[in-house]
Amino acid sequence: MRHLDPTILVVVLGAAALSFAQPHMPGWVVYLLQIAIAASLPALGCMILLRSGLLSFGQGLYYFIGAYGVALVHAHLGISDAFLGILAGAAASILVAGLVGFFIARYRGIFFAMLTLAISMVVYGMAVKMDLFGRSDGLNVPRLSYLGFTPSRAWAQTSLFVFCVWVWAVFGIATHLYLRSRFGKLLTAIEDNETRVEYLGWSVRHAVHINTIVAAVLGSAGGALAAASARYADPSLAYWTTSGEFVFIVLIAGQANVLAPLFGSVFLETLRTYAAAFFPDEWQLVLGAVMLAIILFLPKGLGHLFALAGRALRPRRATAAPIEEDRT
Incomplete structure (x- = not known):
């Protein structure tokens, strides 16, 4: 057991616990968790980019x-399989990020941030005027099937929740292994x-390009889960406020590990x-006050609590005092 990666162990055990606990949760909690899980994946992509200073x-x-x-795969191909929907979105994101990356990988700082914002807003402006995307009304998403199996209406919510949880677990573990790899450790060096x-022989532009593609795949997976949960997709998903929310999640959660964006996303949604229920007219003021408190009292983010807990639970090794030789 001591050779097991604690982060991977927590992800697997947490996913299993949530899967078994779902029948005992209220419906609104299940939906809130699904939306939080979906938003945490693009936030995880933001965290990866921030580790390289972008x-x-x-x-x-x-x-x-x-x-x-x-x-779209359902509207034009009649396919409602959840796995194929995620693969279609991931393939399209890899293509778009691969093309965009050639252009933006050379920029840094505010230029990188503004270029990514501009490209997203161009796509939003096109989507609200195109019938392909349903214009500003968007498109409906059907009840999904899973590798040919279509659950009954009574089990549809349970199946979707378990699907969301384990999709996050797979992408979370893959991202954790990516960050622990030699290439992943290069990100901090780039910053x-x-x-x-x-001078060490690595191409920074190539690394940023790959990092952009990885973040794009995480973002597309989150979008697929969000559309499946809400059963709706509309152009506002590409609007700048949506991207700002993902950055907001990372600022709240910090960059301790891959669990931090999930924790921050659940915290933000809750x-x-x-806040909207108890302060319907001032809920944004509440969010701002909480954000200010986190920056002042926990500048590394709420996710840093996981790192502190890990250090506290880690067994302390007894250090023996060095024995001095008697030179007399």
Whole structure:
């Protein structure tokens, strides 16, 4: 057991626990968790980019592509399979991010952030005027099937929730392994000193390009889960406020590990739900106050609590005092 990765263990056990606990949850809690899980995946992509010093306001674009991947394959191909919908969105996101990456990989700082925002807003402006995307009304998403199996209406919610949980688990574990790989560790080095990375023989532009594609796949997976949960996809998913929300999640959660965006997303959705219920006219003020409190008192984000808990639970190794030789 001591050789098991604790993050992977927590992800697998947490996914199993949520799967078994779903029948005992209220419907609104199940839906809230599904939306939080969906939003945490593009936020995880933002976290990856931030680790290399890049702030992206374009994750909403891939969120949009993933959602419409599910909607369009059903509308035009008659396919309602959840796995094929995610694969369609991921393939489209890889294509778009691969093309966009050649253009934006050379930029840094505010230029990178504004370019990703501009591209996302261009797609939004096109989508609200095209019949393919349902214009501003969007497209409906049918009840999904899973590898040919279509659950009954009574089991549809349970099947979708379990699907969302385990999709996140797969992408979370894959991202964790990516960040622990040699290439993943290069991201921090890029943020620290790009010139030194280039002298070591790595292409920073190539690394940023790959990182953009990885973040795009995570964003599209989240969009597919969001569309499947809401059974609806509309162009506002590519709007700048959607991308800003993903950045907001990362600022709340921090960059401790892959669990941080999920924790931050659940926290944000829960806070927004209760703030809107108890303070319908001032809920944005509540969000701002909480954000300010986190920045002041927990600048590394709520996700840093996981790192502190891991250090507290880690067994302390007894260190023996060095024995001095008697030189007399």
